Amino acid sequence: MDDVRKQLRDAAAEHRPDRERMLARIERGMERDAVDPGASSRGRLPRPAPWLRIAGATAAVAGVFALGGYAVASVVQGESPPPGTVGTPPAPAPSSVPSPSASAGGDENAGPSAPAEPAHPSGKATKGTPDGGKDQGADRPPKKSQPPPATQRVAPDAEGVEDGYLWSDGSIDPQSNDFWAQSTLTFKTGKPLTALTVELRVAQTGGVTDTGNWRSLPADDFTVSVREQGGGLVYRWTLKAGRTVPAGEHVFAGQYNHAEGGRDAGEDTYAAEATASGRKAAVRGDFARTS
CATH class of the missing domain: 2.60.40.700 (Diphtheria toxin, receptor-binding domain)
Known part of the structure; x- marks a missing residue:
């Protein structure tokens, strides 16, 4: 199967359609119809104007080229993913958080802003005491539970x-x-x-x-x-x-x-x-x- 795909891939890469030759064949066909003007009276439908036929033929040729290229590409690339499969683009990288001075539009020369308080392990910010010290309540060991009165x-x-x-x-x-x-x-x-x-x-x-x-x-x-x-x-x-x-x-x-x-x-x-x-x-x- 891999050899067949390789051959199709090589053939698709080497193929060069002769557009001029195909257009010449279409023009010869139109000239033949012009020589026999009575063909439309022998049961044929009226032919469209020459410019419309040329445009239609050009579109048909382009469609053939596109359909052929799609078929070759499908074979070369392998089987398509199963129906209903939707690709999920990777999540964008989190943007950096601007400093308080930048977000507030302050003066760049005013110096670095004060660092934010470190986050508590539980996800909540640690609050300081009024005198600037650390809140000792978070570090206190839990009180030992007293045994029920019936067991004392x-x-x-x-x-x-x-x-x-x-x-x-x-x-x-x-x-x-x-x-x-x-x-x-x-x-x-x-x-x-x-x-x-x-x-x-x-x-x-x-x-x-x-x-x-x-x-x-x-x-x-x-x-x-x-x-x-x-x-x-x-x-x-x-x-x-x-x-x-x-x-x-x-x-x-x-x-x-x-x-x-x-x-x-x-x-x-x-x-x-x-x-x-x-x-x-x-x-x-x-x-x-x-x-």
């Missing part, structure tokens, strides 16, 4: 088992056995409490799963939650708004299963924080007994 420890700053009007103790119930145990929290308050939150944390020593909880105070006065956190169980009792705890001794208990055998409660802890007469108190303790 109760009374993290408590220093002991007693604080003012509030006293506490933690122990393992004597009815605990080789498969089940109860952690008992005992609180004494010398004043009525308007706020109270109690937390018990039972370490995961193997097979520890929740089986229930209770309190000596009315159940409707507290919101109770039990969740797994930090490799153990967390029990929490929170006094509802508008409720009060009377002065006296009160008990909270968490119950759970555990792996067979005696369980060491040395890693278990409890904590509580309370409010009475506008004064806060916080206590914290642990368990030393093994069930």
